[in-house]
Amino acid sequence: MSSQQVVALLVALAVVVALAKVLGALATRLAQPAVVGEILAGVLVGPTLFGGALANVLFPGDIRPMLSSLANVGLVFFMFLVGLEFNRDLLRERFGSIAVVSLGSMLTPFALGVLLATVLRPDDGRLAFVLYLGTAMAVTAFPVLARMISDWGMGGSKVGTLALGSAALGDLLAWSLLAVAIATLGAGSTEQWRLLLVLPVAAVSFWVVRPLLARIAQSRRDMFAVVLIGLLGWSALTEWMGLHFIFGAFLFGLVMPHGDAADLRAGVTLRIEQVSKVLLLPVYFVVAGLQVDLSRTTWTGFAEFGLIMLVAVGGKFAGALLAARLCRLDWRESATLGTLLNTRGLTELVILSIGLQLGLLDRDLYSQLVLMAVVTTMMTGPLVKLLHRKHAVEPVTLPVSSPRPR
Template identity: 50%
Template sequence: MSSHQLQILFLDLAIILVMARGLGHLASRVHQPPVVGEILAGVLLGPTLLDGALSDTLFPDDVRPVLSGVANLGVALFMFLVGLELEAATMKGHGRATVAAAVGSTAVPFVCGVALAFALLPGHEIRDRSTFVVFIGLAVSVTAFPVLARILTERGLSRTTIGGIALATAAFVDVVAWSGLAGVNASIGAGGSHWRVLLLMPYLAAMVLVVRPLLRRYLVPGDGAAEPGPVKFAVVLVGALLSAAATEAMGMHHIFGAFLFGLIVPRKGARALRADVHDRTGHLTAVLLPVYFVVAGLQVDLGGIGTAGLRELALILLVAVVGKFGGTYLGARVAKLPPRSAATLAALMNTRGLTELVILGIGLQLGLLDNALYSLMVVMAVVTTVMTGPLLSRIGARGPAPDTGTDATRERVGAAP
């Protein structure tokens, strides 16, 4: 890089961090997840304002590839953290209610999304229509697990029964969505070398049967608890990056490798180690991830949306909200959850946040979305995330009442008084 390019890069990173942190803080002040403000920062720095003059000046073409590299590193570490946060115990908890809510929260929005895809096809040039239909179904089915976990904590719902069901349901939904997205990526993302995707199954087997035991032996020696430290953190971080590189080499997206490595990091006896890895990696993503929002925002142009675009946006929002909320509510009611608890769970599952943005970025990369449709889907991701807080307040979802010494109070959280 030339000296001038380096200067622009440093200036861009400073602007991105200031905008993302500033708008993220403002979002928190109005009881919204910070990710809402950070995504809006990316949109505001993109071509929507001043017909692209601002984004072209701040982010010249010769600097954008470097920013994209930084963004990809940030999103890979984010997906590693998502895998690290998923607990098998969380996914298995709460039995019938979780299964019913998860099926409703996955199947109904997916079917609605497939119908939406057929409605959108005539207005967009899509190179692979069948894959596009599946992709849209997955895109409206996803829930932002990390954002959901933070909303539960902020609302005092994390230790309630409905909070546990929400986490278990979101974990199941996201694993299904990521698995489906991996299939979509494999079908068209191998660049003509589809044979490389065949390496995925032996790679998964090696990660689970070889790498995971080796990690456990090194990170959790003997019968004691794993002690955190910079060397162990470096080993885990290097492993996540190598895994990301491996899946990228197979024609898959690098986020799948990072996510997988997060899943295989030992749980038992490694609470302190995982907390240390999570904190250290979290500091890195706090700096790198806002770059992803801006790189994503550079593709969002709402300036020429027009009447037809507004109609499509309305349809996308209607399908996304009704499918997700209705499907989750129906599944929860089938499991005999009280109406308010079912509505609380449905509102929480409608949270999409950064997870949706990652999926949309892959769709754009694979040519499944054009810029216009990508822009509309990003708006949907922001709107559905913003809706969560007001919906919870409207429903009356709240944390547990003071402990009365019985389990009945906790079971009634979110239910009608």
């Protein structure tokens, strides 16, 4: 690495942090999640504006592999935090209603997404692509949704509880579906046998690693290095198995002990977020944004985007609304729930980036789907304010945690 590359990399990182802070703060002032501004920062420095000239100046080609490496580390940390902050208490009460709403809000857009895949890319007969696009249509961003619900004072309401529980369960379903889609890419290869290790690794994680971490946490030792080693090791293991490293990071977050290990969880979360939120995730947004090029969009592309929005928004909304009506919510509550579950945020961006890396998406379709993720997240707040009546909130006793706004 030459001195010139070091200078270019350091300047690029400074620009990334500054852009993320400025546009994140601007989004917050406009009553939007900060992640919307940060994603837009990545898109704005990409080839969409000025034909990529700005991107070439700020992020020269010889430092982009380094930025991609940092972005992957940020993604590992993000997925670990998603697993770490998964609140199982949300699924214990009202589980029947949560399961019905979650399945309705997932299966309807998933089925429509499968059909959409055959319309948008009829020549792509890969099962992985069909499953992948269905999953991309069905996902909800649990972390950013939790922050929205907390900010709006809906955490103790029936609608807020159902939305959080359904999004949490939907996250598990979405990552499982994505794992299946990725696994089908390697069908027939000589290394396919490694996927047979999924169940043993999961069993070891919950029955061996989790108790071991809990025992070490009781010793009051500095656990950060131990957790970091395990996180990186589990991420590498799932990548080697033929899945993606995000599944190892997510799984290791899930198996982190609860209860008496609260101090451990809080300490680990604080340390990882200090680096991840300020530096690594903004780098991830920029790397993702450099692949977005909306300047070449044709009328056919606009028509495809309209179809994508119809499937993503309509499928999620209709599925959630009908499921909520089956659970005896009134029309306003059901519509509010369907609107909340259309929040996609960074979770969608993670799935889209994986699809691009694996060759499941071309750049045009990737760009359209990123735009869909931004629009669906931005529209949630204004629509919920129109639908949600604060005086009609029905409180529940279930405590709701508030994961960080991603």
